[in-house]
Amino acid sequence: METISFEEAAKAVNGQLTFADKNARIRGVSTDSRNVQNGDLFFAIPGEHFNGHQFIVQAIDDGAIGVVVSREHTLDLKGRSSSIIQVANTITALGDLAKYYRQKLGTRIIGITGSNGKTTTKEMTYHLLSCFSPTVKSQKSFNNFIGVPITIFEIENKHRYGVLEMGTNAPGEILRLSEISNPEIAVIVNISKTHLEGLGSIEGVARAKGEILENIRTGGVFVYNIDNPWCITIADRYKGKSVSFGFNHHAQIRCTDVKKKNTGYMITINGYLDVYIPIPGDHNINNCLASFAICYALGHDLRDLKDALSSFKLPSMRMEQQCIGNITVINDAYNANPESVNAALQYLGEINTRNRRVFICGDMLELGKESYQLHREVGEKVARLNIDALWTVGEHACDIARAAKLSGMPESRIMSFKEVADISASEINTLKEDDTVLIKGSRGMHMEKIIEKFREFFLKQELSHNCF
Structure with missing residues (x-):
């Protein structure tokens, strides 16, 4: 982070400032007292399980030179000296400071949203842009009112690019995130039925994703999926510059040929550029096209990126393949919605396996009144495909089984x-040698814990075998 003064910070967040050291400058921002560094400004954020106001003293002891607190909170620093900024809402203040800081940067910001593939597209884009210039990306899936500002604070003027992920489950969230980040490149990877509980309908999802264009920087570029009808609708209404990607013959960044190669694909872009994507799942072809479209929108020659993705690796819990005991496990358990579950199912049904294909699926959460129908459609697809066994986890996933x-x-x-x-050793024991098991479910289901059960089961088997 480029340093800023306390006067700047207080003015940016419309806060009331009490000084302990007028010469001190803020060198970083933290919302987690466990990760505070010397020179940080600590924001006391109220959370689901903990309230940051409980850890103000700890943050100061660990090196924070100032704290941002709610005016409603009674402050007791127990004799410690620190700069204090009091605000109406600390989450809003965090965003306001990030918005101010972003405007001081010469960095070109890329904002990425979509119903599926945001994180993978962000990782691919970072991988490509890092070939040209210093680049910062959102860590993990830092895509909300806390994660986006924290990523912005990690950017310095030495960084040419900043790649941000933006998520939502309610109207107005991406509008605010785009206001904070003011992206030069605004990307919608795709639009499908996700977070219907908060967004109401697919139309509501489209409106929410389209909010990213409300604060695009003057002269910026909209990058969109031309194979997705909802993205096309948004693009038709947008009056600025745009770059499309997809398989459609009108796409500016177009996949013109696909061949399977090893565990991934060799694709041809625009009829002349052969690119190897070393990861499974044909949905990742679109994510690749999106990342190339972003580079194109930024003015790069795509020929310079021909071999750049050959070393790319997926983020954890995205089609992550591993051998456990005598079975192969594909961990795609980071999150789930109807489109991503269908993509995972399609992949499982098509891959070459030595034995059975087993699909373990948890609830797809936040689907509102369409939940029953959407879970039922997954179950119907399971029956149509070459799936040998189905395990479901959760109340809604029972509808998949039925x-x-x-x-x-x-x-x-x-x-x-x-x-x-509820999954016990007796159920795990029904798995057979060389089975391939794909695990999928919404984040709130914590389906990755099944893998821990598998490891424990096969370890006990191995220990038992070694005893004889």
Whole structure:
């Protein structure tokens, strides 16, 4: 972070400032007292389980030179000296300071949103842009009112690019995130039925994603998926510059050929550029096209990126393949919605396996009144595809199991559990040597814990075998 003064910070957040050291400058920003560095400004953020106001003294002791606190909070520093900025709302203040700081930077900001593939597209874009200039990206899936500002504070003027991910489950969130970040390149990877509980309908999802264009920088570029009808609708209304990507023959960044190669794909872009994507899942072809479209929008020659993705690796819990005991596990458990579940199912149904294909699916959360129908459609697809066994986890996922059975999948090949904890050694023991197991579910289901159960089971088997 480029240093800023306390006067600047207080003015940016419309806060009341009490000084302990007028010469001190802020060298970083933290919202987690466990990660405070010397010179940080600590924002006391109220959370679901903890309130940052409880850790103000700890943050100061660990090196914070100032704190941002709510005016409603009674402050007791227990004799410690620190600069204090009092504000109406600390989360709003965090965004306001990030917005101010962003305007001081010469960095070109790329904002990426979409129903699926945001994180992978962000990682691919970072991978490509890092070939040209110093680049900062959102860590993990830092895509909300806290994660986006924290990423912005990591940017310095030495960085040519900043790649931000923006998520939402309610109207107005991306509008605010785009206001904070003021992106030069605004990207919508795709639009599908996600977070319907908060956004109401696919139309509501489209409106929410389209908010990213409300604060695009003057002269900026909209990058969009021309294969997605909702993205096309948004693009038709947008009056500024745009770059499209996809398989459609009108796409500016177009996939003109696809061949499977090893665990990934060799694709041809615009008829002349052969690019190797070393990761599974044909949905990742679109993510690749989006990242190349971003580079094109920034003025780069795509020929310079021909081999750049050959060393790319997916983020954790995205089609992450590993051998556990005598089975192969594909961990795609980071999150789930109807489109991403269908993509995972399609992949599982098409890959070459030595034995059975087993699909373990948890609830797809936040689907509102369409939840039953959307879970049922997944079950119907399971029955149509070459899936040998189905395990479901959660109240909503039971509808997947029922639909699969009604669509012709034998009941003997289906198991349902209320929660991950209900999966016991006896069920795991039904897995057979060389089975391929794909695990999918919404983040709130913590489906990755099943992998821990697998490891424990096979470790006990190995120890038992070694005893004889």
